[in-house]
Amino acid sequence: MTTHGFGHLVEKLHLGRYVPLPKRWEATITPPLDTEAGASLGRRIVRVCEELGPTFIKLGQMLSTRPDIVPADIVTELAKLQDQVPPFDTNEAKRIIAADLGAPVEACFTGFEDSPFASGSIAQVHRATTKPNGDRPTQAVVVKVKRPDIEDTVRLDMTILRWIADLAERLPPEFGIFQPHQIVDEFERSLLREMDFINEASTISRFVEAMGVDPGFRIPEVHWELTGPNVLTLERLHGVSAQTVLTKPDPRIDRRALAHRIAQAFVRQFFETGLFHADPHPGNLLIEPPANVALIDFGITGQIDEEMLGQLVVALVAAFNRESELLVEVLADMDALGDTTDRRQLQRDFAELIDKYYGLPLHRFDLQKLFFEITGLVRRNKVTLPRESVLMGKSLVAVSGLCLQLDPELDILVLVKPRFADLIRKRLAPSRLLKSATISGWHMFNLLKSAPGQMRDIFRRFARGQWQIHIRHENLDLLATEIDRASNRLGFAVIIGAIIVGSSWVISTAGGTAVFLDIPLWAFGVAGYLIAGVMGLGLVVAILRSGKLS
DSSP states (O other): OGGGTOHHHHHHTTOGGGSOHHHHHHHHHSOOOOTTTTOOHHHHHHHHHHHHOHHHHHHHHHHTTOTTTSOHHHHHHHTTOOOOOOOOOHHHHHHHHHHHHTSOHHHHEEEEOSSOSEEOSSEEEEEEEEOOBTTBOOOEEEEEEEOTTHHHHHHHHHHHHHHHHHHHHHSOGGGGGGOHHHHHHHHHHHHHHHHOHHHHHHHHHHHHHHHOOOTTEEOOOBOGGGOBTTEEEEEOOOOEEHHHHHHSOOTTSOHHHHHHHHHHHHHHIIIIISEEESOOOGGGEEEETTTEEEEOOOSSEEEOOHHHHHHHHHHHHHHHTTOHHHHHHHHHHTTOBOTTOOHHHHHHHHHHHHHHHTTOOGGGOOHHHHHHHHHHHHHHTTBOOOHHHHHHHHHHHHHHHHHHHHOTTOOHHHHHHHHHHHHHHHHTOHHHHHHHHHHHHHHHHHHHHHHHHHHHHHHHHHHHTOOOOOOOOSSHHHHHHHHHHHHHHHHHHHHHHHHHHHHHHHHHHHTTOEEETTEEHHHHHHHHHHHHHHHHHHHHHHHHHHTOOO
16 A cells, blocks of 8 residues: 555554564655656555455445445546456366256256356356257356355455454544445445355346346346356357447447437336346447347346335436425435535535536436536535445446447437336325325324333333433544553563663672672673563564554
8 A cells, every 4th residue: 555655544544563664664764756646546546456456356346336435536447447367277167066056067068168258356257058958959158157265255355344444434534434334334245245146146037027028138048057156157148249339330230229229228227127237338238230239247236126216206306396405305314414414515515506407408418427416415415325326326327328429319318207207107196195194104003002101111211210321432442552552561661671770780789799500690780681672672663563653
């Protein structure tokens, strides 16, 4: 970290004691040249992640999906992180497949390519061909094999990350707004989901079921008989990436029809199925002429439930009606406001943003710019949006940008607007309002029914003197540790001083007197000097390692 210009963080997090003394002295005497003077903060963070290894690359990729926590310029750099590591031995991959599927590779596949065509920190992917099964002919597939012992590696890395997050939240107060514990917890859940191949296979199957049969928009089929906790087998889809289509136009591809199909498919995911692909960059879309699309890589997905979708609809209606106060209340219902959020300031910021875009024609909206302005606004006001809503916004922006590159005349907001109208109509339908009123009435009835008993218990506690007030302190344990460390060093220094004084007195008064085995008394004084010197050197080393010399 110090190499990339983050030495101040090492000091603030009290990590100086873990820096080897030679490097610390070298940095003190001749500070390292700033080889990254022209690099941005985001670029330097990317280099730190790449240097620390695959787990931290995954962390950077996860942070690139949270522009409500991380500034936009850093998000842009983190999105460039590539999860590429050397593949592990193919024989080991075959052993894992055999152990997971209960049969050797030769019994499961008619063909299996030894060289993987993709390799990441969690797994590597091989091409293969299935055996015929009844009426089902052979099929080209891809086999994803989890790396051996990856769970142990991730568990160790997560322990280190949680420890760093604890330091970052307790020591430098300015880091609190980034909520390090929340970031690490979210990252751990995301990483565990990615390592759970059964969960990924289930998610893909739900996508297939939700999107239905559409020859123009394909999702890979899961081969459940060839899938286990450490192995995932999927149908191999064909086509070139959308990135290739953008850079090398193909006259056989109808770009306008392609843009419309992609937009329609994702709008349906957002507002009908509730299950959506949260990383629709051009590399995850395979294109075949004239306008057929295949969606791959379901490592990052999101799910919007009915309640959250309703809150988003209310927020958009409030924005259209310039009701910034209602926007703040919606965020409060989402439990997104921080403890120190100034509601009045947040309301004023929303009002200013709404006024900026109010009355602007739909075709003039820049969704990416608007999205980053909204996330910057909530970040300044210490608001943390639900992860799923941020993923949905980021996915919508990515799809919009891709479709506009394919067809500049396509207006994705025109496709979204009818969906909002349908959602509002459904939420205001009499049957839905009656159902909501019935549920609310049931909750109110239960509350009134239990209230007398709860009040009786409260008064009983008062009468018995069992009412207690619990006070929780924060960060006092760190103060106690520092006081204990300082007192220990002070006691150690007093002992060293006493040994030096005693040894000096022995040498000055001993002369040539021998007291034990003809050893002169002054020799004991010299031994005392040596002991005091060793103890003093140890104390200096301890102080230097703690980074508290100055």
